[in-house]
Amino acid sequence: MQLLRNAGVLANMVLGAFLVAVGFNLLLVPHGLLSGGVSGISMIIGYMTGSNIGWLYFALNFPILLWGFLSLGRPFIAWSIVSVVSTTLWLQLIPVKPLAGEPLLGAVFGGVIIGIGSGLALRNGGSSGGFDIIATIVTRRRDLPVGMLIFWLNGLVIVALGLLTGDWDAAMFSMLSMFAAGKLVDMIHIRHVKVTAFIVTNETDKLLDKLLTKPRGVTIIRTRGAYSSTEKDMLMTVTTRYELPELRKTVIAFDPGAFVNVVETVGVIGDFRKPKG
Numbered sequence: 001m002q003l004l005r006n007a008g009v010l011a012n013m014v015l016g017a018f019l020v021a022v023g024f025n026l027l028l029v030p031h032g033l034l035s036g037g038v039s040g041i042s043m044i045i046g047y048m049t050g051s052n053i054g055w056l057y058f059a060l061n062f063p064i065l066l067w068g069f070l071s072l073g074r075p076f077i078a079w080s081i082v083s084v085v086s087t088t089l090w091l092q093l094i095p096v097k098p099l100a101g102e103p104l105l106g107a108v109f110g111g112v113i114i115g116i117g118s119g120l121a122l123r124n125g126g127s128s129g130g131f132d133i134i135a136t137i138v139t140r141r142r143d144l145p146v147g148m149l150i151f152w153l154n155g156l157v158i159v160a161l162g163l164l165t166g167d168w169d170a171a172m173f174s175m176l177s178m179f180a181a182g183k184l185v186d187m188i189h190i191r192h193v194k195v196t197a198f199i200v201t202n203e204t205d206k207l208l209d210k211l212l213t214k215p216r217g218v219t220i221i222r223t224r225g226a227y228s229s230t231e232k233d234m235l236m237t238v239t240t241r242y243e244l245p246e247l248r249k250t251v252i253a254f255d256p257g258a259f260v261n262v263v264e265t266v267g268v269i270g271d272f273r274k275p276k277g
Helices: 001-029 037-049 053-072 074-093 103-123 131-139 146-165 167-188 204-209 244-254
Strands: 193-202 220-223 231-240 259-264
Touching: 001 037, 001 074, 001 103, 001 167, 037 053, 037 146, 053 074, 053 131, 074 103, 074 193, 103 167, 131 146, 146 167, 193 204, 193 244, 204 244, 231 244, 244 259
Parallel strands: none
Antiparallel strands: 193 231, 193 259, 220 231
16 A cells, blocks of 8 residues: 555656656746746756756755755655656756747746646655755744745745846746746645644544644534534544545544534634644
C-alpha cells in the first residue's frame, strides 16, 4: 500500500515539475519574464550571461535544500529533491520557444501553469524548491497562506529586476505572473484553510487517543439528543481541510456510527496548534 502511495506521489512530483518547466520555457523565458524567487534569480543570471537557466536553477536550489533538510526533515526534502531534479531535466528537454505571442498571455498562463505545478508538489509533501521551501519553513512556525507568502518573496526579486534593468513592463508582467501562480498554489495547497469538526460519538476515549496525537486541541461537550434523549459526547476540533480526510478515516475506523458536522472556519483567535506540555 505504501509502495503504491509513493508511486502516486512520485508521479505527481514529476508532473508538477513538467508543468513548471513548461511555464518557464514556453511562456516566461521567451518574453524575458521572471518567475520570481530562486528561479527568477536564475533567469536574471541566464539573461545577462547566456548561461543555462536549468542548471543555474539547480545550483541555486542546492543550499536551500540543505537548509530545508536541517529544518523540515527528510521526507519533505527528499520529495523536493525529486521535484527540483525533475524540473531541471525537463528544462533541458523542453525547447525555449514562445507558446503565446503576447507577453501578457505568457505572464498569465505561465503563472497559472507554474502555480498548478508548484501546488501539486506542495500538496504531495514536497516543493518545487526555492522560495517554496523558505515559505514552508516560515508557515510551519506561523499560520500563513503559502501562496501569498511566496508571492511577496518573489515580488522582491521582480522589483530588483525593474531597478537593475529599468524594464518595468517586464517587471510588472512578471508580477502578474507571480500573482496568478500564488492564487493557484493556495487553491491546490489547502493546508491553511481551516474547518471545525463537531463529532457526536459514543467512543470518546478511543477517538481522543488518536486525535490527541495530532497538534490540534479537542474540546469535549456533553450533549443530549432531542428525539432520543440519549446523552453522548460531542468532540469539537479545529483542523485544516488538508487534514480532513485523515480525520474522516479516524472517525470511521473507531466509531462508524458517529455523527460528524464539518463547517468552514472564518478565523481563529488564539493558538491554533495544541499547546506543548
